[in-house]
Amino acid sequence: xxxxxxxxxxxxxxxxxxxxxxxxxxxxxxxxxxxxxxxxxxxxxxxxxxxxxxxxxxxxxxxxxxxxxxxxxxxxxxxxxxxxxxxxxxxxxxxxxxxxxxxxxxxxxxxxxxxxxxxxxxxxxxxxxxxxxxxxxxxxxxxxxxxxxxxxxxxxxxxxxxxxxxxxxxxxxxxxxxxxxxxxxxxxxxx
Amino acid sequence: xxxxxxxxxxxxxxxxxxxxxxxxxxxxxxxxxxxxxxxxxxxxxxxxxxxxxxxxxxxxxxxxxxxxxxxxxxxxxxxxxxxxxxxxxxxxxxxxxxxxxxxxxxxxxxxxxxxxxxxxxxxxxxxxxxxxxxxxxxxxxxxxxxxxxxxxxxxxxxxxxxxxxxxxxxxxxxxxxxxxxxxxxxxxxxxxxxxxxxxxxxxxxxxxxxxxxxxxxxxxxxxxxxxxxxxxxxxxxxxxxxxxxxxxxxxxxxxxxxxxxxxxxxxxxxxxxxxxxxxxxxxxxxxxxxxxxxxxxxxxxxxxxxxxxxxxxxxxxxxxxxxxxxxxxxxxxxxxxxxxxxxxxxxxxxxxxxxxxxxxxxxxxxxxxxxxxxxxxxxxx
Numbered sequence: 001x002x003x004x005x006x007x008x009x010x011x012x013x014x015x016x017x018x019x020x021x022x023x024x025x026x027x028x029x030x031x032x033x034x035x036x037x038x039x040x041x042x043x044x045x046x047x048x049x050x051x052x053x054x055x056x057x058x059x060x061x062x063x064x065x066x067x068x069x070x071x072x073x074x075x076x077x078x079x080x081x082x083x084x085x086x087x088x089x090x091x092x093x094x095x096x097x098x099x100x101x102x103x104x105x106x107x108x109x110x111x112x113x114x115x116x117x118x119x120x121x122x123x124x125x126x127x128x129x130x131x132x133x134x135x136x137x138x139x140x141x142x143x144x145x146x147x148x149x150x151x152x153x154x155x156x157x158x159x160x161x162x163x164x165x166x167x168x169x170x171x172x173x174x175x176x177x178x179x180x181x182x183x184x185x186x187x188x189x190x191x
Numbered sequence: 192x193x194x195x196x197x198x199x200x201x202x203x204x205x206x207x208x209x210x211x212x213x214x215x216x217x218x219x220x221x222x223x224x225x226x227x228x229x230x231x232x233x234x235x236x237x238x239x240x241x242x243x244x245x246x247x248x249x250x251x252x253x254x255x256x257x258x259x260x261x262x263x264x265x266x267x268x269x270x271x272x273x274x275x276x277x278x279x280x281x282x283x284x285x286x287x288x289x290x291x292x293x294x295x296x297x298x299x300x301x302x303x304x305x306x307x308x309x310x311x312x313x314x315x316x317x318x319x320x321x322x323x324x325x326x327x328x329x330x331x332x333x334x335x336x337x338x339x340x341x342x343x344x345x346x347x348x349x350x351x352x353x354x355x356x357x358x359x360x361x362x363x364x365x366x367x368x369x370x371x372x373x374x375x376x377x378x379x380x381x382x383x384x385x386x387x388x389x390x391x392x393x394x395x396x397x398x399x400x401x402x403x404x405x406x407x408x409x410x411x412x413x414x415x416x417x418x419x420x421x422x423x424x425x426x427x428x429x430x431x432x433x434x435x436x437x438x439x440x441x442x443x444x445x446x447x448x449x450x451x452x453x454x455x456x457x458x459x460x461x462x463x464x465x466x467x468x469x470x471x472x473x474x475x476x477x478x479x480x481x482x483x484x485x486x487x488x489x490x491x492x493x494x495x496x497x498x499x500x501x502x503x504x505x506x507x508x509x510x511x512x513x514x515x516x517x518x519x520x521x522x523x524x525x526x527x528x529x530x531x532x533x534x535x536x537x538x539x540x541x542x543x544x545x546x547x548x549x550x551x552x553x554x555x556x557x558x559x560x561x562x563x564x565x566x567x568x569x570x571x572x
Contacts (some may be wrong), residue, residue, distance in 0.1 A: 001378070002348070002350065002379065004379065004403075020264070027247070027251065028251075028252055028255060029252065032251055032255075033251075036251075037400070050251065050254075051258075051387035053260050054254070054255045054259075055258075057255060057259075058255075058258065058259045058262055058264060061259060061264060061266075062264050082508075096479050105242065108479070122234055123232050124232070124235065124239070127232060127233065127236045128236070128472045145201070145205045146202075146204070146205075148235055151200070151205065151207055152202065152205060152207060163317075167198050167201070168198075169194075169206075170198065170201035171194075171198040171201055172197075173201075174197040174201055174233060175194065175197045177229070177233050178226055178229035178233060179229075179238075181228065181229040181233070182225075182226075182228075182229055
């Protein structure tokens with residue numbers, strides 16, 4: 001079976017019981033880009049974020065024998081990355097928790113596949129632009145739910161915010177996008 | 192405080208809404224039809240495929256492994272430069288779990304000069320797992336009833352089905368990315384726009400920059416096909432210089448050298464039929480992929496998952512697949528049997544079990560003599 005198509009629990013199990021390096025490589029390939037973006041939103045430096053995520057993965061491999069005990073690997077990766085990032089910041093400037101308002105993230109742009117570019121309607125580009133113009137906190141919450149596929153309560157836990165805040169921020173984001181679309185439909189540029 | 196409808200849409204999109212909340216959402220939306228277009232567009236935006244690179248030979252991966260090793264963590268590095276081959280299939284014992292092969296199965300290294308593969312693996316199944324390279328060090332062949340996975344020097348991955356041969360030129364990965372295929376391969380091509388990856392087969396050539404697809408091109412079979420899973424590929428028929436067919440995901444191009452349409456394979460799914468004037472002996476058609484299996488899988492690539500699978504295919508086509516799968520020869524004693532059609536998929540069944548299962552849908556008799564199976568119409572009834 002191509003590793004690319006294996007489900008996360010299968011990869012996890014292969015790493016834990018078979019020392020499967022290819023499964024580990026696939027886990028890295030699948031989550032590294034997302035985790036680096038997330039971590040970068042906390043530490044604000046690409047290189048630092050890459051190092052932190054690499055450390056998270058090194059620990060995964062070091063402790064692979066116990067990996068099967070992890071209930072929810074995806075969340076485990078994000079929480080680890082968050083904790084490593086906070087530790088890094090703490091050791092630098094005694095910061096004790098994430099300042100969510102300072103989080104910043106850019107959503108990955110659309111695929112450069114020519115087929116997708118041609119079929120991609122103008123509206124979709126407008127939506128994408130509007131997403132990137134959302135306020136920092138609103139945007140990272142939107143991104144973690146949409147791009148990273150985390151559940152709303154997981155995002156609350158990860159960002160140490162109340163579930164109510166997550167609900168509100170997502171609703172604000174979607175309303176804003178809906179208004180953008182309506183304005184595009186009415187021939188007005190959203191500003 | 193934003194309206195409740197947007198909160199409901201957010202939990203609908205993140206897959207967390209209960210049925211009651213979904214009902215409430217649709218009720219609210221029906222009361223505010225002015226938002227319908229926006230909801231559709233947002234949903235489309237949300238479901239847009241994510242373009243996340245997933246190749247293990249990325250610079251980030253290489254850097255990560257360097258850090259891992261310098262931290263003193265054990266890591267067995269497979270060879271680099273030459274193709275690393277992991278044998279996937281083990282005929283005879285189909286109950287063997289796929290993921291166990293990948294561990295137990297050896298990493299094979301093509302040695303330059305001698306041209307033979309060094310086989311490192313448990314002796315118990317060594318005779319079955321032999322993968323042979325010929326005099327050309329850049330050539331890999333698979334035996335009947337055995338499948339292999341290999342990683343090419345450019346990071347692309349290939350799963351090679353039974354009785355297949357893949358070779359590549361010396362400058363592969365640097366000057367060009369040309370490979371030659373006889374048989375069937377499932378390709379995950381590493382993205383590189385400067386150096387297109389070109390697969391040459393007897394009936395068609397396929398050009399890609401980075402994508403996932405399946406090519407079936409056994410010279411002895413009447414049809415060849417390219418099935419695209421993701422990305423895009425261009426196909427030119429042999430003897431043509433122009434890249435003529437642009438496949439979209441979930442489409443396949445079938446080339447038939449008897450000039451007969453293969454529409455019967457996927458009844459109703461033929462989207463375009465294009466006779467080729469330049470090569471009158473070929474017929475090509477674009478079709479949708481067959482998918483009677485789980486949602487993420489299609490029949491064309493089932494073999495990668497160790498599934499023998501066919502969808503409304505003629506007895507001859509089914510027999511071709513079974514011959515390669517089980518390493519036998521199948522003879523249909525009466526030619527009109529070739530027009531019997533079957534749909535099905537097998538995973539762990541032995542050859543006899545599979546034939547017995549097929550008998551449930553259509554009555555026939557079979558006799559096994561060593562490695563040849565003779566199939567005839569039912570003897571009595």
